[in-house]
Amino acid sequence: MELYLVLQGTYNGGPYEVPGRGLSDPCLTVGKGWSGCGNSFIRFTVGGNTGSGIIMQGQVYKTEMVKKKTKEASTVIKFPESVPLTVAFSNEISHFGEISGGKGSSLGKLTELSNQEKTFIVPKGIIVTTAAYQEFLTPEILSAVKHLEDVVYGNITGDVKEACNAVSGIIERTLLPPKICHSITDSLKQLFGGDANQYKFAVRSSATGTHNLRERILQLCQQLAKWTLSWEFKA
Numbered sequence: 347m348e349l350y351l352v353l354q355g356t357y358n359g360g361p362y363e364v365p366g367r368g369l370s371d372p373c374l375t376v377g378k379g380w381s382g383c384g385n386s387f388i389r390f391t392v393g394g395n396t397g398s399g400i401i402m403q404g405q406v407y408k409t410e411m412v413k414k415k416t417k418e419a420s421t422v423i424k425f426p427e428s429v430p431l432t433v434a435f436s437n438e439i440s441h442f443g444e445i446s447g448g449k450g451s452s453l454g455k456l457t458e459l460s461n462q463e464k465t466f467i468v469p470k471g472i473i474v475t476t477a478a479y480q481e482f483l484t485p486e487i488l489s490a491v492k493h494l495e496d497v498v499y500g501n502i503t504g505d506v507k508e509a510c511n512a513v514s515g516i517i518e519r520t521l522l523p524p525k526i527c528h529s530i531t532d533s534l535k536q537l538f539g540g541d542a543n544q545y546k547f548a549v550r551s552s553a554t555g556t557h558n559l560r561e562r563i564l565q566l567c568q569q570l571a572k573w574t575l576s577w578e579f580k581a
Contacts, residue, residue: 429477431529472533
C-alpha cells in the first residue's frame, strides 16, 4: 500500500512541511523493550533535497526489566582473593572454571540463568573446589604420580599398569582432611537446613564417570602410553 505523507512542524520560529510517499506499511516487533505497528518507509523533500527514512510508531514495554538485564550483563565478577573449599551453585564465583572446573562452572552459570528466566530449574548443590583438591594432595600422592609420569614417558623402566594401580590405591586409602569434611557438611546444611542428613546426593566428578577410580586412571594411562609410543615412532 502506498501513502502520501505530509509532515508538519516548526523550524526557526516558522512552519514547514515535508511531503513524501509511504512505500509500505509493515508491523514490527523488536522483542527488546519496544514493539510497534504502522511503520512506513518514506521518501521526502526538504529545501529541494530528497531523502528517505522510516516512521516508527509503537510503545516501550518492560523498561525496568530491560534496564535490569543490562545492568546485570555489565556486572564483572571478581576472582576471590581466597578460594573456599566448597561453594554453592548460586555463588557467582562458581562461574570460574579455575575454581569449579568445567562441570561446576556450567552448573553455576545455569543456576544464575534459571533464576533470571524462570523457565527451568537447576537443583541446589555445592562444588568441592580446586582449593580442596590442593588441600587433599599429600606428598605420597604426588610422589606416586611423579613415578607414574616417569614410567609413561620412559624416563625410568617400569610397568604402566602397576604404576597406575599404585596411584589409585594411595588415593583410595587417603582420607579427606577434616577441614574439607566440615566445609562440605556446613555448606549442605546452609542449603538444606537440619534435614541435610535425610537427603541422598548425586556426586559427579571427572575422575569417576562410568568407571571406578582405578579403572579410569588405568585407562587414561594406557591411552597416554599409546600416544607417546606412536609419537616417538613417527618422529
